Amino acid sequence: MTATSVLAAEHLDRLFQALARREYTCVGPTVRDGAIVYDRIEGAADLPRGFTDTQAPGEYRLERRDDDACFAYVVGPHSWKKYLFPPERRLWRLRRSDGSIERVDADEPPPRYAFIGVRACEIAALLIQDRVFTGGPHSDTYYGRAREDAFVVAVSCTESAPTCFCSSMGTGPAVTGDCDLALTELVGEQHVFLVEAHSPAGRELVDELDLQPAATEQEHAARAAVGAAAQQERALDPEGLPELMGKSLESPRWDEIAERCLACANCTLVCPTCFCSDVEDISDLTGEHAERWRRWDSCFNPGFSYLHGGDVRRATAAKYRQWLTHKLGTWVEQFDTSGCVGCGRCITWCPVGIDITAEVPKLAKGEAS
Amino acid sequence: MSDKPKLAVWKFASCDGCQLSLLDCEDELLTVAGEVELAMFLEASSARVEGPYDLSLVEGSITTPHDAERIRAVREQSRALVTIGACATAGGIQALRNFQDVEEFTRAVYAHPEYIRTLARSTPIADHVKVDFELRGCPIDKGQLLEVLSAFLHRRKPRIPTFSVCVECKRRGIVCVTVARGEPCLGPVTHAGCGAICPAFDRGCYGCFGPAASTNTPSLADHWKKHLGVPDDELGRAFLSFNAWAPDFRAEGERHG
Numbered sequence: 144m145t146a147t148s149v150l151a152a153e154h155l156d157r158l159f160q161a162l163a164r165r166e167y168t169c170v171g172p173t174v175r176d177g178a179i180v181y182d183r184i185e186g187a188a189d190l191p192r193g194f195t196d197t198q199a200p201g202e203y204r205l206e207r208r209d210d211d212a213c214f215a216y217v218v219g220p221h222s223w224k225k226y227l228f229p230p231e232r233r234l235w236r237l238r239r240s241d242g243s244i245e246r247v248d249a250d251e252p253p254p255r256y257a258f259i260g261v262r263a264c265e266i267a268a269l270l271i272q273d274r275v276f277t278g279g280p281h282s283d284t285y286y287g288r289a290r291e292d293a294f295v296v297a298v299s300c301t302e303s304a305p306t307c308f309c310s311s312m313g314t315g316p317a318v319t320g321d322c323d324l325a326l327t328e329l330v331g332e333q334h335v336f337l338v339e340a341h342s343p344a345g346r347e348l349v350d351e352l353d354l355q356p357a358a359t360e361q362e363h364a365a366r367a368a369v370g371a372a373a374q375q376e377r378a379l380d381p382e383g384l385p386e387l388m389g390k391s392l393e394s395p396r397w398d399e400i401a402e403r404c405l406a407c408a409n410c411t412l413v414c415p416t417c418f419c420s421d422v423e424d425i426s427d428l429t430g431e432h433a434e435r436w437r438r439w440d441s442c443f444n445p446g447f448s449y450l451h452g453g454d455v456r457r458a459t460a461a462k463y464r465q466w467l468t469h470k471l472g473t474w475v476e477q478f479d480t481s482g483c484v485g486c487g488r489c490i491t492w493c494p495v496g497i498d499i500t501a502e503v504p505k506l507a508k509g510e511a512s
Numbered sequence: 513m514s515d516k517p518k519l520a521v522w523k524f525a526s527c528d529g530c531q532l533s534l535l536d537c538e539d540e541l542l543t544v545a546g547e548v549e550l551a552m553f554l555e556a557s558s559a560r561v562e563g564p565y566d567l568s569l570v571e572g573s574i575t576t577p578h579d580a581e582r583i584r585a586v587r588e589q590s591r592a593l594v595t596i597g598a599c600a601t602a603g604g605i606q607a608l609r610n611f612q613d614v615e616e617f618t619r620a621v622y623a624h625p626e627y628i629r630t631l632a633r634s635t636p637i638a639d640h641v642k643v644d645f646e647l648r649g650c651p652i653d654k655g656q657l658l659e660v661l662s663a664f665l666h667r668r669k670p671r672i673p674t675f676s677v678c679v680e681c682k683r684r685g686i687v688c689v690t691v692a693r694g695e696p697c698l699g700p701v702t703h704a705g706c707g708a709i710c711p712a713f714d715r716g717c718y719g720c721f722g723p724a725a726s727t728n729t730p731s732l733a734d735h736w737k738k739h740l741g742v743p744d745d746e747l748g749r750a751f752l753s754f755n756a757w758a759p760d761f762r763a764e765g766e767r768h769g
């Protein structure tokens with residue numbers, strides 16, 4: 144059992160100071176442009192204190208709370224993949240001189256990040272991307288290094304959105320490990336964080352903070368709050384999903400979805416597990432310089448399935464089918480895990496509100512009839 | 513005589529904004545001038561070098577019988593022809609005339625309408641001659657223009673993605689204005705290229721790069737109507753602007769009359 148200690152909300156900056164002393168670059172939730180996004184944060188003052196969000200298919204609103212809670216919101220449009228697998232990254236630069244070609248840049252090490260406020264479903268997503276990027280024989284060195292160096296401060300959810308379905312996917316809302324520290328925020332008479340260390344680095348940091356042990360009532364209150372967040376409107380039964388996907392390849396439902404799907408790629412770009420990228424080589428006007436860039440791509444993009452002569456998947460129905468059957472079906476074969484952690488981002492950030500938890504049962508029904 | 517490739521820039525019915533994007537390439541302009549001979553670029557110099565030209569950049573749409581002839585002559589003198597901007601690629605904002613009675617306009621506006629020689633429709637260059645590449649935007653993006661020039665010079669394919677503005681928007685980490693504020697945004701059906709300028713300034717995309725490779729405008733319009741409360745006439749106008757004559761936008765615009 145990990146011992147639980149208590150950090151008073153007014154002392155939250157001590158955590159940031161301890162991370163700064165260890166030369167971490169803190170990134171975490173902050174309010175920007177009407178949403179809670181992940182960005183550089185310097186201290187507790189940058190957190191979305193007193194804010195929350197309401198979410199529905201195709202809809203997100205930032206709202207004020209009547210307390211000072213710092214983490215009483217759910218996941219937003221960003222995910223941690225933007226730090227480990229950046230949306231755009233230059234892989235190398237070349238220069239031509241005297242008939243020979245030389246590489247002119249050096250590999251820059253990624254920053255040493257401290258991720259603040261990582262949710263349980265996001266930890267599950269990190270573990271999935273770990274397998275994707277570093278699990279095989281050809282590992283992504285940038286990802287591997289950034290991930291290994293990262294200090295993860297997780298937060299158990301005490302609120303869930305109507306778009307969340309982590310309970311059914313078995314990924315949340317309680318943080319049970321795979322992080323350095325796990326916090327649970329309690330607001331009310333006292334505003335405190337219950338702190339659990341889940342790694343040697345986490346324990347060392349907690350020791351330095353010199354905290355009091357949590358009282359039994361506080362631990363009960365935390366369990367109750369996280370338990371309340373586990374009551375969720377949406378669900379997906381992960382049992383049998385790969386079989387369902389395999390059986391649904393010819394389902395007429397794909398055409399129905401394609402009537403609404405914009406093929407705009409938003410779902411894949413917000414998804415914390417989607418990992419596709421495009422590699423582009425560019426040269427400049429003089430032809431003396433060339434660069435190779437890696438950029439986020441999506442199975443919904445034209446050209447994604449380009450083989451000699453054209454795209455293999457042209458119709459939106461084929462693209463959506465590729466996305467869903469990979470995410471929930473063939474992903475399991477490929478990586479031994481589902482590609483969905485139930486975070487609900489693809490539901491909220493779809494500009495027309497297509498809901499994965501509504502589409503899957505329709506496929507199952509289509510199957511039966 | 514220079515042995516550099518000869519570049520010509522031609523203007524048809526347009527505002528000059530796209531040509532000016534070339535002049536706007538301040539840092540790169542000297543490099544451009546070093547790599548190509550600016551044989552014909554009236555915005556920069558009145559000197560003209562005779563054709564044929566290796567590359568012609570064509571701005572503007574065809575709106576007069578004279579221009580319909582002139583574009584043929586341009587094509588004949590050009591090894592490669594690239595259109596730049598919404599006018600040349602889709603007919604431009606002036607294609608709004610295509611939905612109206614132009615003769616009636618000329619009668620109402622001009623004292624001597626008999627002097628006006630204009631066509632009933634504003635049409636893209638590709639309706640008249642073969643076009644080798646179409647660069648989108650109103651105006652075009654100068655980075656994309658340089659990419660097309662570089663690609664042409666080095667005989668490679670231009671790296672101009674045809675996916676939606678949403679892809680650029682999400683890569684930049686911009687918060688979606690539709691989802692977070694209920695602001696109508698044409699990004700999901702609009703061709704990328706601008707880097708999602710409008711959402712970055714907290715407003716919806718109005719489609720100045722024209723339709724993306726795949727568009728589901730009926731679904732987007734339906735969502736705007738039912739969930740964002742956009743009235744039908746506004747919906748129609750949203751699609752009928754700079755790229756009104758691009759088939760996908762035109763069809764959707766006409767559905768909302």
Ligand code: SF4
Pocket residue numbers: 410413414415416417470482483484485486487488489490499
């Ligand atoms: S598929 Fe949707 S709900 Fe599942 S992890 Fe991805 S964004 Fe979250």
Ligand code: SF4
Pocket residue numbers: 409494677678679681682686687688689690691697698699700708711716717
């Ligand atoms: S703001 Fe517009 S372009 Fe950006 S993701 Fe939303 S719909 Fe797409």
Ligand code: SF4
Pocket residue numbers: 650677702703706707708709710711716717718719720721722
């Ligand atoms: S966001 Fe849309 S309207 Fe704005 S510049 Fe880009 S393509 Fe044009």
